[in-house]
Structure formats: structure tokens, C-alpha cells
Amino acid sequence: MPDLTANCAGIESPNPFWLASAPPTNSGEQIMRAFDHGWGGAVWKTLGTPIQNVSSRFGAIHHQGSRGVGFNNIELITDRPLDVNFREIEEVKKHYPEHAVIVSLMVETKEEWKEIIARSIDAGADGLELNFGCPHGMCERGMGSAVGQEPAVNERITSWVKEYSTVPVLVKLTPNVADIVPHGLAAQKGGADGVSLINTIKSIIGVDIDRMVIEPRVGGLSTNGGYCGAAVRPIALHMVAGLARDPAFQLPISGIGGVTNWRDAVEFILLGSSSVQVCTEVMLRGYRIVEDMIEGLESYLREKKVDSVAALVGAAVPTFSEWGDLDLNHETVAKIDPETCIGCYKCMVACHDGAHQCIFPARDDSRVPIVDEAECVGCNLCEIVCPVEGCITMVEVDNGFTPASWNDHVGDGKTLRPKKGAH
Amino acid sequence: MKELPRQRTETLFTDRKGAYTRQQALVEAHRCLFCEDAPCTRACPTHIDIAGFIRKIATGNLRGSAGTIFESNILGRSCARTCPVEVLCVGDCVYNELGVPPIQIGKLQRHATDAAIEAEWSYFEAGAPTGRSVGLVGGGPASLACAHELRRLGHAATIYERHERLGGLNTHGVAPYKLKADIAVEEVDWVLSIGEIDVRTGVEVGKDLGWEELESAHDAVFLGVGLGADHRLSTPGEDLEGIVGAVDWIERMKTGQVDVSEVRSAAVIGGGNTAIDGVRELLGLGIERVTLIYRGDDSGRSGYDHEWDRAKREGASALWRAVPVEYEGTGRVERIRCARLDGDKRPTGEEITVDADFVLLAVGQAKLGDAIAAALSGVESEGGRLVVDESGALGRPGWFAGGDASNGAKEVVNAVAEGKRAARAIHEHLGGA
Ligand SMILES: Cc1cc2nc3c(=O)[nH]c(=O)nc-3n(C[C@H](O)[C@H](O)[C@H](O)COP(=O)(O)OP(=O)(O)OC[C@H]3O[C@@H](n4cnc5c(N)ncnc54)[C@H](O)[C@@H]3O)c2cc1C
Ligand SMILES: Cc1cc2nc3c(=O)[nH]c(=O)nc-3n(C[C@H](O)[C@H](O)[C@H](O)COP(=O)(O)O)c2cc1C
Ligand code: SF4
Numbered sequence: 001m002p003d004l005t006a007n008c009a010g011i012e013s014p015n016p017f018w019l020a021s022a023p024p025t026n027s028g029e030q031i032m033r034a035f036d037h038g039w040g041g042a043v044w045k046t047l048g049t050p051i052q053n054v055s056s057r058f059g060a061i062h063h064q065g066s067r068g069v070g071f072n073n074i075e076l077i078t079d080r081p082l083d084v085n086f087r088e089i090e091e092v093k094k095h096y097p098e099h100a101v102i103v104s105l106m107v108e109t110k111e112e113w114k115e116i117i118a119r120s121i122d123a124g125a126d127g128l129e130l131n132f133g134c135p136h137g138m139c140e141r142g143m144g145s146a147v148g149q150e151p152a153v154n155e156r157i158t159s160w161v162k163e164y165s166t167v168p169v170l171v172k173l174t175p176n177v178a179d180i181v182p183h184g185l186a187a188q189k190g191g192a193d194g195v196s197l198i199n200t201i202k203s204i205i206g207v208d209i210d211r212m213v214i215e216p217r218v219g220g221l222s223t224n225g226g227y228c229g230a231a232v233r234p235i236a237l238h239m240v241a242g243l244a245r246d247p248a249f250q251l252p253i254s255g256i257g258g259v260t261n262w263r264d265a266v267e268f269i270l271l272g273s274s275s276v277q278v279c280t281e282v283m284l285r286g287y288r289i290v291e292d293m294i295e296g297l298e299s300y301l302r303e304k305k306v307d308s309v310a311a312l313v314g315a316a317v318p319t320f321s322e323w324g325d326l327d328l329n330h331e332t333v334a335k336i337d338p339e340t341c342i343g344c345y346k347c348m349v350a351c352h353d354g355a356h357q358c359i360f361p362a363r364d365d366s367r368v369p370i371v372d373e374a375e376c377v378g379c380n381l382c383e384i385v386c387p388v389e390g391c392i393t394m395v396e397v398d399n400g401f402t403p404a405s406w407n408d409h410v411g412d413g414k415t416l417r418p419k420k421g422a423h
Numbered sequence: 424m425k426e427l428p429r430q431r432t433e434t435l436f437t438d439r440k441g442a443y444t445r446q447q448a449l450v451e452a453h454r455c456l457f458c459e460d461a462p463c464t465r466a467c468p469t470h471i472d473i474a475g476f477i478r479k480i481a482t483g484n485l486r487g488s489a490g491t492i493f494e495s496n497i498l499g500r501s502c503a504r505t506c507p508v509e510v511l512c513v514g515d516c517v518y519n520e521l522g523v524p525p526i527q528i529g530k531l532q533r534h535a536t537d538a539a540i541e542a543e544w545s546y547f548e549a550g551a552p553t554g555r556s557v558g559l560v561g562g563g564p565a566s567l568a569c570a571h572e573l574r575r576l577g578h579a580a581t582i583y584e585r586h587e588r589l590g591g592l593n594t595h596g597v598a599p600y601k602l603k604a605d606i607a608v609e610e611v612d613w614v615l616s617i618g619e620i621d622v623r624t625g626v627e628v629g630k631d632l633g634w635e636e637l638e639s640a641h642d643a644v645f646l647g648v649g650l651g652a653d654h655r656l657s658t659p660g661e662d663l664e665g666i667v668g669a670v671d672w673i674e675r676m677k678t679g680q681v682d683v684s685e686v687r688s689a690a691v692i693g694g695g696n697t698a699i700d701g702v703r704e705l706l707g708l709g710i711e712r713v714t715l716i717y718r719g720d721d722s723g724r725s726g727y728d729h730e731w732d733r734a735k736r737e738g739a740s741a742l743w744r745a746v747p748v749e750y751e752g753t754g755r756v757e758r759i760r761c762a763r764l765d766g767d768k769r770p771t772g773e774e775i776t777v778d779a780d781f782v783l784l785a786v787g788q789a790k791l792g793d794a795i796a797a798a799l800s801g802v803e804s805e806g807g808r809l810v811v812d813e814s815g816a817l818g819r820p821g822w823f824a825g826g827d828a829s830n831g832a833k834e835v836v837n838a839v840a841e842g843k844r845a846a847r848a849i850h851e852h853l854g855g856a
Contacts, residue, residue: 064481065453342520345459361460387456388521 002301003308008275009194009252010168011127013040013100016309017293020256020277021046021104028088037287038294041100046077046131048106053079059205059215070231071280072205074223076137077106086123093124106131106143110160117164127167133174133199135226148174151186158190168193170254175201180239184249196254198236200226229280233258237271244272244317262296270316329401329417332378332394334371340391343367347382355381356421377421424624425587427608432676433599436707440530448534452481455526463512468840469496477531489539490546492532497571498564498839500540500610501593503532504602505835509729540613547617550577555853558641560628563591564835565647565826567614568842574617576850585627591649595674598700604677634798643849646824650832651789660750669701669785686781688712690759693785694724699734701783706737714777715741718768756782815845823849
């Protein structure tokens with residue numbers, strides 16, 4: 001059986017699946033139930049000076065019948081008394097010594113950091129996560145993303161924390177920055193043991209077009225929230241991979257953002273995450289999703305003949321290249337399998353209106369469209385719109401040209417194949 | 424038009440394909456693949472842009488959705504209920520190829536069109552008056568579609584209908600678990616709301632008004648007369664009480680009351696869709712034993728498989744390869760003596776007797792074309808059907824036809840398509856672009 005245990009920045013857990021700091025980790029009772037379901041770790045809902053929340057707090061994108069493909073919230077950090085939180089952390093650790101309990105923190109002054117770190121460690125925290133990411137409410141008070149967006153402040157506070165902490169420290173980064181790398185490096189300079197990312201993305205989830213008010217509506221007003229859920233995964237993957245491939249960045253990563261199942265989690269692991277955190281999908285479907293995540297990851301590892309999660313971490317990072325190094329002579333064309341084609345002609349309209357006008361109606365009554373391979377640029381659009389799995393494939397063409405990237409071409413004068421579809 | 428009585432036997436039936444809730448409609452609409460040059464649209468005789476109207480349901484644009492439907496098919500609301508979608512649009516949904524349940528196009532069409540008519544959204548305006556007038560004989564789907572299109576083109580239209588109400592078989596014939604008369608009549612009113620369609624009910628052209636008289640009153644004529652009365656077979660005993668023509672009985676059931684409370688076992692003679700409708704209607708009214716008697720075998724019946732499958736599920740039985748040779752009983756029919764037939768529909772010499780105290784004759788309806796052709800030079804008929812060219816024109820200048828009278832009895836949707844097509848041809852005939 002493959003080894004599913006995870007070690008992210010020295011924080012160990014029975015599997016790499018952690019609950020992200022959010023409502024699913026509000027209380028000890030919840031976290032113990034989550035551990036019973038199989039979650040390997042949990043990042044406690046951010047602790048600090050307890051706040052008061054608004055109602056309502058959440059909004060969501062429903063797309064073509066699927067509910068909650070994107071999600072946003074305007075809630076703040078914990079609204080429960082600190083004493084209660086610490087008592088519960090202690091209780092959880094007593095009952096679940098093998099599971100990872102990471103305490104997320106957000107306070108202002110150095111004194112406050114000192115005190116809350118001491119209390120967290122006393123309660124039994126296996127690690128700390130510094131919430132430098134919350135993009136709403138807390139940042140207006142100089143915390144959260146207000147810290148994460150300023151590398152110097154990030155570095156300073158991280159170094160204070162490191163001064164007081166005897167357990168590993170993760171810095172949770174905000175995606176609300178132009179380039180994630182300087183922020184990861186700031187955490188590294190401050191002495192962090194690892195980073196976790198992403199927190200939520202500043203967003204307006206929508207407008208109630210009947211009332212003409214932004215959502216989620218608090219009386220007649222709203223405010224920007226933090227975007228998360230399946231829809232943000234590509235942004236999160238990009239930021240995780242951006243840090244993972246940067247030669248100067250050496251810290252372990254806990255990947256977060258839009259993870260809904262084991263496949264998504266594997267993607268984060270392949271791009272350098274040694275643990276993976278989940279919030280929205282659990283809010284939408286409950287702790288029980290982890291059973292399938294564990295099984296799915298395990299059989300994936302078996303199938304790939306990889307014996308541990310650790311061996312998988314970062315396996316796809318080297319494939320994250322620059323555009324200028326991609327092989328311009330690599331050629332693919334679309335092939336339609338006449339056996340499985342159902343004749344919907346979706347590929348044809350997509351290619352005509354959104355690509356390179358090279359799919360045509362069948363000449364007989366088969367309704368299997370015809371691809372003009374000489375014109376096909378291999379963009380994948382037809383394959384993306386095709387409703388039949390495996391019906392359209394992008395096949396490689398041997399065009400006789402040796403590989404040549406743009407950089408090879410401008411640098412060494414390598415020959416590029418003639419352009420296609422540029423009529 | 425005369426009001427429908429409230430008390431109608433047909434109201435005992437519930438809808439076979441009920442209305443979608445908004446949520447059900449959204450779920451189904453989102454499944455639609457939005458095909459290009461969609462096979463469903465090709466399969467629809469009125470070529471409704473199906474993917475287009477479904478997408479509008481999905482986005483919450485119900486008004487636009489129904490508009491898309493009506494643009495092609497002004498009787499889209501009754502077609503949503505009456506069309507045998509299994510052999511039309513739904514039958515050609517590409518999902519069938521994928522082994523995935525096809526999109527329920529009829530139910531989605533019903534969702535959009537019901538909403539539109541209930542909200543009284545209006546979509547069409549009459550065209551600028553051309554000063555030309557068209558007489559339409561019959562007030563069924565063919566004439567309604569034709570008249571509406573003529574009004575859009577600015578021509579005056581007068582409908583002559585021998586019944587008290589318009590709608591043709593939508594009002595008088597279609598099985599009530601698909602479409603009830605009140606919905607059909609409501610739709611007629613909605614179609615007429617384009618304005619200035621002159622309606623003359625209770626007028627049978629050829630009897631109450633001469634054909635030539637009609638011709639001289641109008642610049643063009645459209646014949647949407649449908650079919651005539653139920654055939655009878657002149658079988659001995661056919662005049663016993665309890666033996667009635669199916670279309671005639673269905674009409675009474677839909678627009679008034681019929682009493683079958685005393686009937687214990689019924690038989691329906693025939694193998695077409697009217698026969699199967701009769702079987703299902705009798706079963707629906709609580710008659711326990713209903714037997715279809717048909718001279719061919721199961722594979723030879725012309726009624727749709729999906730309808731007969733439902734009838735069987737509802738408890739119908741069938742006697743294939745049999746034909747009544749005598750109805751027996753005193754005063755009222757009690758038994759039917761039938762001859763068994765072989766595969767070529769020839770008597771085998773064997774006989775079988777079926778108990779039945781009620782019999783529906785569903786062996787076809789008279790075709791009206793021959794009589795009209797005899798009365799009007801130039802108009803031709805073939806096997807009782809009026810002969811039209813591909814535009815719907817008859818052999819007499821200015822005369823057009825469509826629907827059951829000329830297509831030999833198809834569906835409501837074909838009548839609508841042909842009525843509209845004829846309107847375009849009439850417009851051209853009258854000098855329009
Ligand atoms: C029992 C039954 C069930 C059916 N079920 C379905 C179904 O479920 N789905 C479906 O799509 N189709 C069904 N059909 C077929 C469908 O009803 C017809 O194809 C359609 O109604 C034809 O329309 P039409 O306008 O041509 O004729 P009709 O609907 O028959 O209308 C013709 C009208 O002309 C009038 N008329 C005739 N002669 C004259 C005259 N000389 N002067 C004045 N008025 C005249 C008649 O009274 C009638 O109202 C069914 C038919 C029957 C008989
Ligand atoms: C309702 C809600 C509350 C959240 N609260 C916190 C928080 O208190 N501290 C924190 O670090 N992140 C918080 N987050 C961010 C999540 O931990 C996570 O980083 C983000 O939602 C992306 O992951 P996901 O796509 O799996 O939801 C919150 C998210 C949501 C939806
Ligand atoms: S890959 Fe792109 S260009 Fe080629 S056929 Fe498909 S859609 Fe057209």
C-alpha cells in the first residue's frame with residue numbers, strides 16, 4: 001500500500017488532506033468529526049481578537065445548473081472567545097495526537113503575537129499558519145492581505161513569529177498581488193518554515209438584478225468578498241507552481257484553492273504541494289468527501305507505481321516552462337472518430353466562429369464533420385466543446401521539422417514550419 | 424365562439440406529460456448541447472429553432488424563448504402537447520446516439536409557451552393592410568396557422584367553420600391526457616388576438632355557403648377542411664346500440680359528457696392512432712377490459728409503438744388478425760363475432776367471439792377531397808386527398824390547401840407547417856414579395 005502520510009514543513013499528518021482555515025474548522029467538535037471522516041489535518045479558523053460578523057455572508061456562482069462552482073464570503077476571523085478555542089484545541093489534540101492541528105493566527109502588535117503564539121503552543125498546536133491573506137474587512141484594519149501585499153511587513157511579522165514559536169510556521173499568502181514570488185521570498189526571508197496558498201481573491205460575486213444590489217446583501221449594501229471554490233483552481237495552481245519552480249524559493253508548500261476531489265489534489269501535489277487544503281468543497285458537500293479523496297489518491301499512486309505521496313510532490317514542476325521555449329514545430333491536428341460522433345456539429349460551429357474555419361459538414365448524411373487537416377492549427381477548441389468523451393483527439397503530425405522554439409529561432413536561426421490557419 | 428361547457432368528461436384525465444416546474448425546466452434546459460444545424464430542428468415540420476429556445480429557457484428569458492417557438496409555429500403551445508415527439512424532434516436528439524436520455528423538447532416547449540400565453544405576452548402585429556381578402560374553410564390548425572400568417576402579411580382573413588368552435592381536432596379530437604379542449608380554445612383566442620380575423624362559426628361551406636359564392640367573396644381561398652366523418656364497415660349488427668364512431672365519440676367526450684359507467688368490456692376496431700387513443704381513453708374512464716381488434720398483426724398496426732406500449736401498460740389487450748363479421752345482442756351490442764385472418768389478411772375459416780357492450784369504430788375517416796374536386800373545376804383529388812403542389816396551391820388559380828385534407832392525415836404540426844406555407848404562397852399569388 002502506498003504511503004499516504006504527509007510532512008509539510010515539519011507538520012506531519014496521516015494523509016495530505018487538511019481542512020483550510022474557515023467555517024469547517026470553527027470548533028473542536030467539528031474538527032473531531034472531520035478527523036473521524038478521515039481528514040489528515042485541520043487549520044483552525046483564524047484566531048485573533050474575536051469579531052462580529054454580518055449577515056448574510058456568502059454568495060455563489062451557479063453555472064448551467066451546477067450550484068456553487070464559484071463562492072465568495074465576507075466573513076472575518078473567529079467570532080468565538082479565545083479561551084473556548086484554546087480549550088477545544090487542547091481537547092482535539094488529546095483525542096487525535098496523530099492528526100495535524102495547525103492554528104491560524106491574525107493579530108496586530110508584536111505583544112499580541114507573542115501572547116497568542118504562546119497560548120496556541122500550550123494548547124498543543126502542531127504548527128501555526130499566519131493569515132496574511134484575508135482580503136476583506138481585516139485588511140481595512142491593517143491585517144490580513146494588508147500584510148500579505150507588503151513584502152517588508154510580511155517579512156517583519158514572520159520574523160517576530162519565528163522568534164516566539166517552537167513549532168513550524170506557515171505563512172498563508174494572498175493571491176491579490178501581481179506576482180506571487182516576491183511574497184513567498186519575503187516569508188522565506190522572515191524565517192517561515194513553509195507557505196500556504198492561496199487565500200481568497202478579491203471579488204464581487206454578483207449583483208441581484210431585481211433589487212439592483214451587490215451580493216451578498218447586507219441590508220441595502222454589500223462589500224467586496226473573497227472568491228474561492230472550483231473556479232479559482234487555475235489561479236491557485238499557477239501561483240503554487242510559480243513559487244515551486246523559482247530557484248530562489250526553497251520552502252515547502254501547502255496548496256489551497258478550488259480543490260474539490262482527489263484529482264484536483266493530485267494536480268496541486270504534482271505542482272509542488274506537500275499538503276493540500278480544502279474549504280469550499282467541504283462547505284458545499286461536507287467532510288465525507290475525504291473518503292473518496294483518500295481512495296482516489298491511493299489508487300492513483302498504485303496505478304502510477306509511485307510508493308509515497310512525498311515522491312509525487314513537484315513531479316510536474318519542470319514542465320512549467322516559458323512560452324519562448326515551447327517547440328513551435330510541434331504539430332497536432334484534430335481527428336474525429338466517426339464511430340462515436342453523434343453529429344451535434346458543435347465542433348463545427350466552434351471552429352468556424354471561434355477558431356480557424358476548418359471543420360465542415362459531412363458530404364453525406366452521416367453528420368460526421370470533416371476536418372481540413374491542412375488548415376487545422378491544433379488549438380483544441382473542438383475537442384473542448386465535443387460532448388462525447390474521446391471522440392475528438394488531437395493527434396501529433398510528423399511534419400519533418402526538427403524542434404525549434406521562438407528562442408531557438410531568434411537566437412540560433414532555427415527553421416520554423418510554415419504557419420497554418422493564418423489565412 | 425360558443426363557450427365550452429364546464430362539465431366535460433375529458434376533465435377526468437390528468438396530463439400524461441405534466442408541466443415542468445421552473446427548476447425542472449432549468450435542469451433539462453441545461454442538458455441541451457446547443458447543437459449546430461440541429462437534427463431536432465430538421466425533424467420538426469415547422470423547423471423551430473429548438474436549441475435556441477431551450478437556451479433562452481436556461482438563461483431565464485422565457486419571453487424570448489416562446490417568441491422563438493411562435494416565430495416558426497404559432498400553435499407551438501398545442502404542438503408541445505400533441506406532437507409525437509418520440510418520432511419527431513426528440514427522436515432525433517443526438518443524445519439518443521450517446522445512449523443518454525434525449526432532451527424532453529415537448530415539455531420544455533410547453534414550459535415556455537404556457538408561460539407566454541398565461542402572461543399574455545404578445546409578439547405579432549398585423550401587417551399594413553393590403554386590401555386583399557382570403558377565405559379559409561375550416562378552423563383547425565391548418566387554417567389558424569394560415570390565417571395568422573396572412574394577417575402578419577396584411578391580408579384580411581375570414582375563417583368559415585362548421586362547428587361552433589375553432590381549433591379543429593385540437594378542440595375536438597386530441598386525447599385529453601395530451602390536450603384538453605379548454606387549452607385548445609384558449610390558444611385559438613390567443614392566435615386570433617393578432618386582430619381582425621373574421622370568424623364565421625356554424626357555417627358549412629358547400630352547404631350553407633356555395634363554393635363559388637366563397638370564391639367571389641375573396642381574392643384567394645384556403646381549404647383546411649381536414650377529414651370527414653368516421654367510416655363504418657356495414658357489418659351486420661353495426662346499428663345496435665353501443666357501437667359508435669371513434670372520432671364522433673371522442674368529440675362528445677371532449678366537449679361534453681359521455682356516460683360509460685355501465686360498460687363492462689369495450690372493444691375498439693382499428694389499428695391506427697385514433698384506435699389506440701380510444702383504447703386509452705376508455706381505460707382512463709375506468710373500463711376494465713378494453714380490447715383492440717385489428718385485422719393485421721402487432722407489427723402491421725399504424726399506431727405508434729410508444730402509444731401502444733403505454734396502452735398495454737394501462738391494461739389494454741389486443742386481438743390481432745381478426746375482423747368483426749357480426750355484432751350480436753338484443754337492442755344493445757353484447758358480443759362481437761370475428762373472423763380470424765392469416766398474414767395476408769384473408770379469412771382462415773376460424774372464428775372467435777369477443778364480449779363487448781361498447782364498441783368504438785376507428786377504421787378511418789371520410790376524405791373530403793373527392794366531393795370538393797367534383798364541385799370545382801381545376802381542383803383535383805387523389806384517393807380522396809386534395810392534390811397540391813409544393814407551395815400548397817390547388818389546380819384552380821387562387822385556391823390553396825393544407826393539413827389533413829391534402830396530406831392524407833398527418834399530425835397537428837404538419838397542418839401548421841402547411842398552413843403557414845400556403846399563406847406565403849397566397850401572399851405571392853396576391854402580388855406580395
Ligand atoms: C382522434 C384523433 C386524435 C389525434 N391525435 C393527435 C395527436 O395526439 N397529435 C397530433 O399531432 N395529431 C393528432 N391527430 C391528428 C391531428 O388532429 C390532425 O392532423 C390536425 O388536426 C389536422 O389539422 P387540419 O387543420 O388539417 O384539420 P382539422 O383539425 O380536422 O380541422 C378541420 C376543420 O375544418 C372544419 N370543416 C371541414 N369541412 C368544412 C366545411 N365544409 N365548412 C366549414 N368547416 C369545415 C372541421 O369542422 C374542422 O374543424 C389526431 C387526429 C384524430 C382524429
Ligand atoms: C466562509 C469562508 C471563511 C474563510 N475564513 C478564513 C479564515 O478565517 N482564515 C483564513 O486563513 N482563510 C479563510 N478562508 C479562506 C480559505 O481558508 C481558503 O484559503 C480559500 O477559501 C480557498 O480554498 P477553497 O477554494 O478550497 O475554498 C475562508 C474562506 C471562506 C469561504
Ligand atoms: S483544433 Fe482548433 S483549429 Fe483545429 S479543428 Fe479543432 S477547433 Fe479547428
